[in-house]
Amino acid sequence: MNPEPFENLRLELRRGSVVLAVLAALRREQYGYTLRKTLSDLGLEIDEGTLYPLLRRLESQGLLSSQWREEDKRRKRFYLLSADGARVLEQLLAEWRSIDRSLEEVLKEQSHGND
């Protein structure tokens, strides 16, 4: 099998879920590097080139707030989910669960059809 279509589709599939994961993870205040580590430890690898522009985009949309602070003698930018972000996260999670249920149903029907 040609790996390229799979890789493209995999990235496409992950793109939306990464936003959801980032918003969910930022219910607790974190800076970029620890956020990346948290997600990576949970099996969701995001490279820095994707994460930092995404954080800025979400902040410009009012879904995150950020502030520069010193920690361990180094300045770091900490991000936290805003009130608007929490509302949007709830809506997105409801949507995610609905998609998940529908997909499960489709897969169930498919497997019944194959039996």
Added chain:
Amino acid sequence: MEMIERYLEAVKFWLPKRQKDDIIEEISADIDSQIEEREAGLGRELSEAEIESILQHCGDPMKVANRYLPQEQLIGPLLFPIYRFVLKIMFLCCLLPTWLSSIWTIVYDHVYRAQQIHTSWLAAFASAWSVWLTTAFVTAGMVTLGFAVVERIQQKSHFLDEWSPRKLPPVRNPNQIQRSTSIFELAFALLFFVWWAFIASAQTIHLGNSIRVELSSQWVWFFWGYLALAAANVVLSSANLLHPYWNLRRASLRLLSDFAGAAIFCLLLRAHVVTGFFAASLTNDQSLQVIHVLDSWMDKAFPWSIVVSLVIVAVGVYRVVRVKPQGASTA
């Protein structure tokens, strides 16, 4: 570390002006955290090669910076297929005929060759090529500019999003012949037949009272050729009016008639049939000059007529190939 500074400087160059320092500080903090963690794990300072590997993983500076920039495009995905289609049309209808005509002129036009080609064929083609290339770039540039403007308007007004299924064009049968087209063709063929029979039957044509044009003996072939073609077109247009769908027989007849018409016209341009041009106000020398000018214009028009003829024949061939026997009614 100099390598990190160089990397950050390279990223900074492409970043949006207002956010440059802020973004660079964040990327720098991330790289520092990565190095710190690796050093803690290894219990020693990282080597230059290891730092290089971290930076390599961060990505190409221009790509990294590009992700912070707003997504912009000159022509978006909505307009791009139309843009490509228009470019193809421009190429086929404007540039290709110009190029073919220029090649013909270089190869066959003795006057042009005498005036323009002082050195060699290669120099002549090189000179023509620069003109063609300029024409191609200007044409493509104008089309691109036009579409870029439409794209900007579309982004602001979203005028292309306002559509309705009711406004879509009706499904068209490619073999259908519009009645209005048949009526127009029939009227034109009839008028031409009558006009040609009255005006062009003799070898001497009178234009008003004061102008007389003498034609060579070859003219009789052109006269009967066009008269026969006009008669055939009257019959064909009448048949098309009664049976408004192309079938193989009528499409082939139209191809034959178009090919014959185009061929006769091309031959007419090369035949130099005007042997005398007499007008009350012209001297003999001036009359000869008029004939010379006419012949010269016909020679110049010849390559264009070849190109147009090829297009006409190509359209006719396409029509024959396209005819679907099951969708066509028989005449």
